[in-house]
Amino acid sequence: MTTFRCGGEARYLAEPSSFTEVKQLLDYAGENNLPVFVMGMGSNILVSDSGFDGLVIKLGKKLGEIALMDNGDGTVDIDCGAGAPLAMLGNIAVKEGLEGAEFCCGIPGSVGGGVFMNAGAYGREIKDIALSVTYLEAGEVKTIDKDSCGFGYRTSIFEERGDLIVLGLKVRLTKGDPERIRAYAEELRVKRATSQPIDVPSAGSTFKRPEGYFAGKLIQDADLKGFALDDSGAQVSPKHSGFIVNNEGRASAQDVYRLINYVSDTVFEKTGVRLEPEVRLIGRFE
């Protein structure tokens, strides 16, 4: 269920279709002392081979409704359930001739995961289009405006705290020239397809961008482009050094993890810059 195509199983997996069901699941986990992991589309996680010994709550299509509201002043608000794919939000916006969400089209995560990570691409992030976020805190549904979300580079209060469940996002977009918006979305699609290994299992950029550097460039300069420790299938992508890929889904999570550490250590030895994983590690790793 993850884009890395490796890792073990969850003890329980549930896909709720209402806020009430999310609450019921949390109550169940609490009563049974089960750790909980909230998952979107699994495009930014590496799950250990021993899996997750708890309850995975997957926010998927059942909590992924998207509704548009024309404000009559040249802007449109879009209400998105956390389980909606970010790409769907992007595609709807493009189809409706709304500007600003084109960057979402190529990100293979959910709206909830996008809020959590403040996902972004090509100079824009969720924080640039967000109006407000609805989330669950200790059994209570709350809505806060974007300025209270603590959005930063690949972070938010949801990422910092870890105990909040994002349920929905409201964005505000401006009407623009539909042809120009379509052309820009297409330009980004081509850029991504030519520069990233989007057809090979991965979790996108493996490492965060260290301040003042690009992770991919550091890895390339350390002669690690295309590097593999063994023939497990885990490899630094020959197409984009910032991506660690799992060729044909053959590698175990441990193989990927060993390569992540090797790359981070080697880059540190050669440049003095420590690469931190952007990919979130779930479960136990040796």
Ligand SMILES: Cc1cc2nc3c(=O)[nH]c(=O)nc-3n(C[C@H](O)[C@H](O)[C@H](O)COP(=O)(O)OP(=O)(O)OC[C@H]3O[C@@H](n4cnc5c(N)ncnc54)[C@H](O)[C@@H]3O)c2cc1C
């Ligand atoms: C080919 C490829 C390209 C990518 N390109 C980009 C890119 O351009 N820009 C970018 O930013 N990212 C990119 N990514 C990474 C990834 O798509 C994003 O980080 C995305 O936002 C993760 O969303 P998800 O739903 O898959 O989250 P998951 O991987 O399922 O979860 C990631 C984290 O978010 C938490 N989470 C998920 N949903 C919720 C929720 N509803 N409430 C609370 N916590 C939640 C999880 O607990 C976990 O800690 C790419 C990945 C791939 C595979």
